[in-house]
Amino acid sequence: MSEPPAERYRRYREALRGEPLPVAAVDLDALEHNVDAIVSAARHAGKPVRVASKSVRCVALLRAIAERGGAAVRGVMAFSPLEACYLAGEGFADILVAYPTAQPHDARAVAHAVAGGATIMLSADSGEHLAVASAAAAEAGVRLPMIVDVDVSYRPLGSALHVGVRRSPLRTPAEVADLAERIARDAHLSFAGLLAYEAHLAGVADDDRGAPLASGAKRALKALARGPVREQRLALVREIERRGLGVPLFNGGGTGSVAWSAEDPALTEVAAGSGFLDSHLFDGFRGLALTPAAYFVLQVTRRPAPGLVTCQGGGFIASGAAGPDRLPLPYLPERLALLGLEGAGEVQTPLAVPHGLDLALGDPVFFRHAKAGELAEHFPAYALIRGDRVEARVPTYRGAGQSFL
Numbered sequence: 267m268s269e270p271p272a273e274r275y276r277r278y279r280e281a282l283r284g285e286p287l288p289v290a291a292v293d294l295d296a297l298e299h300n301v302d303a304i305v306s307a308a309r310h311a312g313k314p315v316r317v318a319s320k321s322v323r324c325v326a327l328l329r330a331i332a333e334r335g336g337a338a339v340r341g342v343m344a345f346s347p348l349e350a351c352y353l354a355g356e357g358f359a360d361i362l363v364a365y366p367t368a369q370p371h372d373a374r375a376v377a378h379a380v381a382g383g384a385t386i387m388l389s390a391d392s393g394e395h396l397a398v399a400s401a402a403a404a405e406a407g408v409r410l411p412m413i414v415d416v417d418v419s420y421r422p423l424g425s426a427l428h429v430g431v432r433r434s435p436l437r438t439p440a441e442v443a444d445l446a447e448r449i450a451r452d453a454h455l456s457f458a459g460l461l462a463y464e465a466h467l468a469g470v471a472d473d474d475r476g477a478p479l480a481s482g483a484k485r486a487l488k489a490l491a492r493g494p495v496r497e498q499r500l501a502l503v504r505e506i507e508r509r510g511l512g513v514p515l516f517n518g519g520g521t522g523s524v525a526w527s528a529e530d531p532a533l534t535e536v537a538a539g540s541g542f543l544d545s546h547l548f549d550g551f552r553g554l555a556l557t558p559a560a561y562f563v564l565q566v567t568r569r570p571a572p573g574l575v576t577c578q579g580g581g582f583i584a585s586g587a588a589g590p591d592r593l594p595l596p597y598l599p600e601r602l603a604l605l606g607l608e609g610a611g612e613v614q615t616p617l618a619v620p621h622g623l624d625l626a627l628g629d630p631v632f633f634r635h636a637k638a639g640e641l642a643e644h645f646p647a648y649a650l651i652r653g654d655r656v657e658a659r660v661p662t663y664r665g666a667g668q669s670f671l
Contacts, residue, residue: 323643343539
């Protein structure tokens, strides 16, 4: 989706003329472009895409993604049991909760939703998770489908070096198959499949603008890590099948590795979330033909000195390891830059203005959040832009009175 930045700024500015600022906005044309790109990356390998809801956090946008993707989009990957119940109540089917719970309240909510006809799968990586789920299922008179979550981080030196996120303690085929068998033996649970997310591939950029000298090393490390992930996932399937269990669902992947993961013969589907809105942490991934779709918009309120303006608000810092890449990115107009000593603040965000750009008080500045879903935690609604007008306003989870954090 090619559009000169000056033209994009012009039409966004026109669309939001008279809109109270700050505001959060989503470009529907860009969103649809990103859905097409992600679906296409998986479709050539015959894999459907499961939408990671934590990277969207807006029912209307989740529906828009599903409608645009059609049969190539399969279900939702939720980030909490209560969110899964909420989405089931909103009409979403085939929901996988990607993060385990040890709270009886959560498991009871899912069990009662399943008793009412919802399709929700819980994830687990320990016997404690199974005990909580089994008790809730017995109480509700249902069988809860369970997904076993597996660690596929890169360990070239065994446990001495761990490259990846700290998720499941399960790693070996025997460990995973043991838990799968335990699920299958439980009268109130059923084994529904596996989840093995390669965060060290899907979430690490090929080109790091904050540390360009490290980019080559990161690409080399990712290249070395790909083979072990694929071998491990295949070994998991073989061991589980050897024990007489099938693997009806095997989920992996993320926005940064959709195309590669789709080619993995062990997987039955791939996940994606942030790429639909294209938050700026994904700018450094090669082979992703995405375009920014989500913004927050601040007004210029001061000109403290030549070459500087100050916007009201803007301190929306992303989660994760603290660093410059977690700051919002001033995007439109072009070439604006945060100040190193102030960054993005709760009450004000000063910006360096390039020579030749004149910003008046009241002018809008468009920022991109580092993480797509977290933007929705700061705004009650998204203004949906089509062309140069606001087509609709839709509530985020926050605006709908929902919080699952």
